[in-house]
Amino acid sequence: MLSYLLKRLFWMVPLLVGISLISFLIMHLAPGDITSTEAGFNPKTSEESRQKLREMYNLDKPVVVQYGLWLKRISKLDFGHSFASHQKPVFWEEKDKDGNITKGMIQEALPITLLINVLSLILIIAIALPLGVISALTQNKLPDRAITIFVFIGFAIPGFWLALMLMYWTGVSHHWLPISGLHSLGSDKLPWISQVIDTLHHLTLPILISGLTGLAGISLFVRNGMLDVLHQDYITTARAKGLPENTVVYKHALRNALLPLITIFGLSIPGLIGGSVIAESIFAIPGMGKLFYDAVLMRDFPVIMGILTIGSALTLLGNLLADLAYAWADPRVRKGVSS
Secondary structure: OHHHHHHHHHHHHHHHHHHHHHHHHHHHHOOOOHHHHHHHHOOOOOHHHHHHHHHHOOOOOOHHHHHHHHHHHHOOOOOOEOOOOOOOEOOOOEEOOOOOEEOOHHHHHHHHHHHHHHHHHHHHHHHHHHHHHHHHHOOOOHHHHHHHHHHHHHHHOOHHHHHHHHHHHHHHHOOOOOOOOOOOOOHHHOOHHHHHHHHHHHHHHHHHHHHHHHHHHHHHHHHHHHHHHHOOHHHHHHHHOOOOHHHHHHHHHHHHHOOOHHHHHHHOHHHHHHOOHHHHHHOOOOOHHHHHHHHHHHOOHHHHHHHHHHHHHHHHHHHHHHHHHHHHHOHHHHOOOOO
């Protein structure tokens, strides 16, 4: 197992370099750069000042040279500074000569995205698992058909449309929930428990949208896994031995049906960090998704590459953790026994 882990970690390095190179080249194929964006804000900007900006940001050098300079910084875990946001550090906080601390852009956005996506994942698991089990146990009956219709509606409804409809219904028509932002005006003067409640109040709609659009796939996956396991010989044997039906379903069937979900949850790690561009942009949540969206609009190359690099590394790491967790959970995989 140790040799397998070291081998996988070794091959992650060239894979990450290759992904970053492809991302860097594709990003530079897009027309324009940060000077084009600034010229849009100030049409009187001269070509000479734009050229000075290109020289300052090393954009006048060949793409290969730019990638080499970026790779050299990344090897020191230096993601550089933003082109557009007043030269703020991309990744982590920095201290200037006067002792003033400037927080990194990813450092500020990451906790917000993690909070939203972890709560959404908990909501998805809490709803999708019971729906999947009930649907499998009542196959081809009314509950199964109703849950299947609900699942396919969840697949079919676009997330942005559902977000806009809920914003209008809960925020504009009835004023039940706030429709944008992360805090209410003046919430910083409230006690800490009131600040937490206010934040959760603002995050209700984003969490609900993320949960509703994500539970359809998980519930269908649980249903199919349960149907496959319930027809196995050991389930028939357990029932023949006289075990209670709840023990058969939840102790033997469900535990084995959930094994493939390890892979899904492992590959969902990048999504926990990357955030949702649509949801965060619609609800004006300053998370990783909105940060990436704004960086693309502003041609802010260091921020784009920083988010893409972190996402790529987490994808490879999530894949590795999923394989290791699957081997730990399934003795057949751990001992090399074929099913």
